[in-house]
Amino acid sequence: MAVVLFFVYAALSLRIHHRMLSNSYDLGIFEQVVRSYADGHLPVSELKGPDFPILGDHFSPILALVAPFYALHRSAGTLLVVQAALIALSVVPLTLWARRSLGSPAGAVIGGCYGLSWGIASAVGFDFHEVAFAAPLLAFSLTALGNGRLTAAAYWALPLLLVKEDLGLTVAVIGLVIAWRGSRKLGFVTAGLGLAGTLLALLVILPAFNPSGSFAYWFLADNPAGSSGASGAGAGAGAGAGTGVLDLLSRSTVGLVVPQTKVSTLMLTLAPTLFLAVRSPLLWAALPTLVWRFFSNNYVHWGTGYHYSLVLMPIVFAAFVDALVQRGTRPAGLKRYLAATAAVSLLILPNFPFWQLLSPATWRTDPRVAVAHSLMKKIPDDATVQASTYLVPQLTNRTSVSLYGYPVSRPSPQWIMVDTWVPQGWRWPLTYESERAMLTLALYKGYRTVADRDGFVLLHRPDREPLSDDLDASKHKG
Structure with missing residues (x-):
């Protein structure tokens, strides 16, 4: 038993x-x-x-x-x-x-x-x-x-x-x-x-x-x-x-x-x-x-x-x-x-x-899960990250992650990853409006959009750590 x-x-x-x-x-x-x-x-x-x-x-x-x-x-x-x-x-x-x-x-x-x-x-x-x-x-x-x-x-x-x-x-x-x-x-x-x-x-x-x-x-x-x-x-x-x-x-x-x-x-x-x-x-x-x-x-x-x-x-x-x-x-x-x-x-x-x-739904996996993991792979190990609450447990094993929009979270992380499609009743700690405002402010502060797919937004601060894409682009221009 x-x-x-x-x-x-x-x-x-x-x-x-x-x-x-x-x-x-x-x-x-x-x-x-x-x-x-x-x-x-x-x-x-x-x-x-x-x-x-x-x-x-x-x-x-x-x-x-x-x-x-x-x-x-x-x-x-x-x-x-x-x-x-x-x-x-x-x-x-x-x-x-x-x-x-x-x-x-x-x-x-x-x-x-x-x-x-x-x-x-x-x-x-x-x-x-x-x-x-x-x-x-x-x-x-x-x-x-x-x-x-x-x-x-x-x-x-x-x-x-x-x-x-x-x-x-x-x-x-x-x-x-x-x-x-x-x-x-x-x-x-x-x-x-x-x-x-x-x-x-x-x-x-x-x-x-x-x-x-x-x-x-x-x-x-x-x-x-x-x-x-x-x-x-x-x-x-x-x-x-x-x-x-x-x-x-x-x-x-x-x-x-x-x-x-x-x-x-x-x-x-x-x-x-x-x-x-x-x-x-x-x-x-x-x-x-x-x-x-x-x-x-x-x-x-x-x-x-x-x-x-x-x-x-x-x-x-x-x-x-x-x-x-x-x-x-x-x-x-x-x-x-x-x-x-x-x-x-x-x-x-x-x-x-x-x-x-x-329930059959329990045994089905939303295709968005694969998208989320493909984007999270872009975040290097031991990086500082702020992420949405449902994304955090997917990152705790290899990064220093805190909760996006939470007052005690480590400020100015190297990476931000947010699921913008979370229904309003499931959202915490941010409402949809405050989340969008914070993402806009992050872009204003110098974060750059690495990916925006199926509701997942991945931001990075290039001044903290150059992206491999940026390096490849500079080599191509040279």
Whole structure:
């Protein structure tokens, strides 16, 4: 099952990337991070700003584990394949637990429903994210916890501290459940380490690396457009500074359920488990993620899109298995639960990205993709480039690329490449009008048009680096 699902995940994400539908935020950022590790230095991302130290953005040193694979094949596709493998691996402990405790049919149904769940689909269908590492760690930890292997549960949970700064709170909750299940000392030590890890990352490590001297993603930031990495939508802009703890304390608990999008997300999270997950204390591990998302002023955190619900899926399905085991369900009742779970999961499936694999359009490649790659070949390795968001992930493996029209992008790049045919609703960060104005201004500043084909515009600054075409022309004149 894990192998089949691995190919499903890899096929979907790679087809999205090969059709040039992956994004600068976030696939481009993460490739620049992994490329830095592969080159043997602390990670930076040009997309976040010139030589921006990414350890001042999010604390995710676990990404260094991707570097050896990236060194073998320097491509954004490597990150997508690694992500597919990590998420597929998370299927194994949950399925084996269900099969061992509830029988082979239960293992097949629960494993399949988890592997095709909407939270996983949304993550696989949107670039690469560091929280892919959290999926197997949570699955192994909660499976061990549900089976009374409390020490193993703690050991599997603690590496979450290296995945992302907020997951230390998840570790803390897992520690409290360990204490409640019988090992008080181990549980409280685990909870303390989780809380200390989050505080250390937020208050010391991230501010130390961030050029602003503070953590840039307090989840109350007034940032309706989104942000980068695991704290923001790939279609959005960078988050502002946090509004502080006092703002959090002043908020009413009504903010957790208003607007209705939050309630819909919560219901959809629990629906595949027929809401039986609420009977298990394992579900408490989902609380930190739900709280920071629903308290956020960033509306993309509230819904079911992007990668935000990936970490919830192993938690709710582990809680589901635990609830079924603890209630001692009879065979007839178990069959009804499994049938209902499969029905709900199948009902939800067409609304999320896995359904794209059944669409003929997914397997067709727009001829413009070949045109784009032929033009990108004109850009030499290690050149500084500004490009449209969908072009950036095609260039991050060999150039120093930033996002065209984004305020923090490196100024005066050697090359500019823009896709002017992107529909208005898909454009970011520029509108069609502002993009045309910026291209006109670039020509005024001395850039020259190298190519203008099928909506792709490639500009170059001759005073920075002579073009081979120019050299050939001068020889001919001579």
